[in-house]
Amino acid sequence: MVLGATGGLGAASARALARDGSDLALCFRSKRDAAEALAEELRGHGRTVTLHPVDATDPATIDAARDAAIAAHGRVHALVWAAGPLVDQLHLSETPLEKWKRAIAVEVNGFFAAAQSLIPHFRAEGGGAFVHLGSAGDLYWPPRDGLSVAPKAANESLVRGIAKEEGRHGIRANSVLVGVIDAGMFHELLAQGQFDDAWVKEVQAQLPLKRWGTAEEIGHAVSFLASARAGYTTGQQLAVAGGYGV
Template sequence: MTMKAFGKGAAIVFGGSGGIGQHVVRSLAEAGSDVAIVYRRKRELAEALAADIAKSGRKASAHAADLTDASSIVAAVEQAVAQHGRIHTVVFAAGPVVEQVPLAETTQALWRQSIDIEVHGFFNVVQATLPKLRESGGSYVHLGSAGHVWFPPRDGLSVVPKAANEALIKGLAKEEGRNGVRANSVLVGVIEAGMFKELTERGVFGKEWVDETQKLLAIKRWGQPEEIGHAVVFLATNGYVTGQQINVSGGFGV
């Protein structure tokens, strides 16, 4: 792919400093897009990633924002536009590390945290970026969950909020296509990065979990984060795909 596939401007990646988000940023840059990396706490990582991408000839920037603070998102978006001139793609790759608990045992605090960051956060991002995409066209790419298709027990704090976002994606696709704006999702399976890696290191996913999950996979391995990045690039550059989901999960639950 070349820069012509994206046009002028940058892709802005919320959660671009995360385990999977970093690879999404790199995939977009490799495909010819400048990038604006939005982070919450990982400033050094985001700035190092931006510097590394700049070495390859693409323009990259890093911006701080809290998804639960709409004004900080607006500020980050304005900074990105000031530096890149235009935003052509908005990627939502942000989210908390999701505790694996049954729905019946989910606390009010955990539920509110997930809804505030995932659902309200994504809505805040849409409100801050939609006017920018309407100006000259572009797209949203939301990183959802393969659990949206086959519900994994104890993962409700991830699947339920992301399901709300899937509805918002379809609404954006339906209402904003006339304005040159597309919206799609990548449904993320078990990927060797980010939340899965952290929870594995904490001992949350033991041998029994691994064995049972492997039975649900058609492709008998864990996914790689760059495979999510490649799907994001496809959805960001194919101008006639909207309101759709690409399930990057090795055939999870087929």
Template sequence: MLTLNFPEGATLIFGGSGGIGRGVATEFGRAGSAVAVCYNSKREVAEETVTELRALGVKASAHRVDVRDESDVARVVDEVIGEHSRIHTLVWAAGPVVEQVPVAETTPELYRRSIEIETLGMFTAVHAVLPHLREQGGGSIVHLGSAGDHWFPALDGLSVIPKAANESLLRGIAKEEGVHNIRANSVLVGVIEAGMFLELKERGVFDEEWEREVHKLVPLKRWGKPADIGAACVFLASNEANYVTGQQISVSGGFGV
């Protein structure tokens, strides 16, 4: 097991039962951090993840939450603090399946759903956790963004646009909260063989032609794994990255270079 130097406490992962979020949780466990897995509907997956984390020898817990509900988010943060004593890192990995539609054909209902979960949800989580991080002398926030923030992929606006607001939020946190030893960084996620990608592939949204065209934009000519995203998150949350804040790391095989 690779053990990095973390502050005391747990990693709080919103969206920890998703395909990528689960991989991120696993990498934090492998690195020696306690983990609190937050989920909305995938209770069995969350509980399986907790069981696997405990088998790695770390403390782990599962917590149901609706990130659109401010009081529910506040309850979960208090619950996690009560169970783990301290939160050292908030990882934002929550989000709905992103329908691939042009901006012009995106309905207000779809857009509102993405904003409520991805953007307002993250702000609500950050708002609930910041006072605790300040009280504990610091910590970090890691956001799973989109590689499309650098090179906009057609039809992926329901992911890229809400996450772009989160990128600005992170820069604001880095600017204002550094005095409290709170860092904020983003991992820009490319095509990862998990979660949403596999679901949309099964539905035929991503077909062989789509994969061939996107591979042209990826120098490494292969898709990433959840562990690739997790490794970047673990580094940014660890004390080894104690002088890194307000930054983006694109884990996308070089997408758009």
């Protein structure tokens, strides 16, 4: 079950999961056409794929998607949290309170609602996995990215809490810390002029690997953490960020 499946990283995660043998319940908010196109692509890999509208700020829609996914697939074995709005790059001192509230409502309250929705099902099925797409800013603060980094940092605590409290039920929770990825939101922010040449040079100077990451590389990490290959891994952060923060 992938929440935020029509985003660049959500779609890449879904593709990796499909290639590795998973059927998919793709959750989207407004981009139905994109969700349908992705579903058709993944069905080409021989996978069963269902579509489910979800508003991360409305827990009832998450519950409805869960129930529909269980009805269609028999059970959910993993939830991938890739939902989130486009994040304006603003210093904390210049961040409007309404934008802050929106970020918390989607990222933190939404992830919390998703966890509460899936935990009883995972318990009943003898286990399951949460994979949260976080931010490499949790390792080293990137100026002007507070609307993304701070809410995701709250979710890092939730990931550890789920791992600690639910491990006895066979439930795992881990996070992929996402660096600058040459896809999706990064392209949109570049087009808007929120990143300039000076920013690009400064960030790349901090990276041991002198390139941006790819959405596919995020997908590989997500698929690993969702799978039995990571069956003894929980409460961890896997940074796919070119060494950012080292």
